[in-house]
Amino acid sequence: GDSVTQTEGQVTVSESKSLIINCTYSATSIGYPNLFWYVRYPGEGLQLLLKVITAGQKGSSRGFEATYNKEATSFHLQKASVQESDSAVYYCALSGSGTGGYKVVFGSGTRLLVSP
Amino acid sequence: EAAVTQSPRNKVTVTGGNVTLSCRQTNSHNYMYWYRQDTGHGLRLIHYSYGAGNLQIGDVPDGYKATRTTQEDFFLLLELASPSQTSLYFCASRGQGWNTLYFGAGTRLSVL
Numbered sequence: 001g002d003s004v005t006q007t008e009g010q011v012t013v014s015e016s017k018s019l020i021i022n023c024t025y026s027a028t029s030i031g032y033p034n035l036f037w038y039v040r041y042p043g044e045g046l047q048l049l050l051k052v053i054t055a056g057q058k059g060s061s062r063g064f065e066a067t068y069n070k071e072a073t074s075f076h077l078q079k080a081s082v083q084e085s086d087s088a089v090y091y092c093a094l095s096g097s098g099t100g101g102y103k104v105v106f107g108s109g110t111r112l113l114v115s116p
Numbered sequence: 117e118a119a120v121t122q123s124p125r126n127k128v129t130v131t132g133g134n135v136t137l138s139c140r141q142t143n144s145h146n147y148m149y150w151y152r153q154d155t156g157h158g159l160r161l162i163h164y165s166y167g168a169g170n171l172q173i174g175d176v177p178d179g180y181k182a183t184r185t186t187q188e189d190f191f192l193l194l195e196l197a198s199p200s201q202t203s204l205y206f207c208a209s210r211g212q213g214w215n216t217l218y219f220g221a222g223t224r225l226s227v228l
Binding site for chain 1: 153158159160217222
């Protein structure tokens with residue numbers, strides 16, 4: 001079936017250091033998956049951080065980047081220099097495209113703690 | 117800005133209790149979803165709806181009912197709550213032709 005794997009449950013990074021959160025996916029029933037990163041700040045719901053709908057493309061937002069790597073089936077999230085305000089839970093997800101993409105499959109989430 | 121409001125934000129009930137979680141969206145979105153979030157698991161889809169009066173079964177529907185009374189309002193019902201339903205519940209909406217979800221802030225439910 002379709003699945004998303006985030007191997008790290010929690011990541012701790014010092015402020016101004018670089019970050020990578022790993023995400024791999026398997027899309028057996030979705031032919032052309034769209035890939036997403038959502039973020040959940042404390043006390044809030046999930047919100048879209050970035051999405052990429054075409055393999056080989058890179059998405060970016062708020063200093064975060066992720067590249068849709070179809071060969072490696074990966075969509076890792078990176079940031080060159082994290083800030084304390086980036087502390088949150090990050091979810092990788094995949095979906096079909098357009099109106100047929102009702103089903104969104106989420107990873108288990110990675111909690112990012114940024115230490116001052 | 118899309119708006120999805122969930123109530124209550126926190127709820128405690130006892131085993132066998134009756135609970136209703138509410139969700140209202142003011143985005144004029146057709147699609148609404150109920151997810152549960154548990155440690156070590158991604159968000160898991162309970163039920164979803166294409167519009168008022170429509171209900172579709174998700175991936176983990178057992179023990180849950182849902183009802184979409186209007187385009188804006190989607191309710192999740194636990195008629196005989198069990199401790200296994202202790203979780204963080206999210207409601208989300210999505211517009212026709214788009215696959216970005218807009219989430220509420222969540223309802224934390226504890227079943228004792």
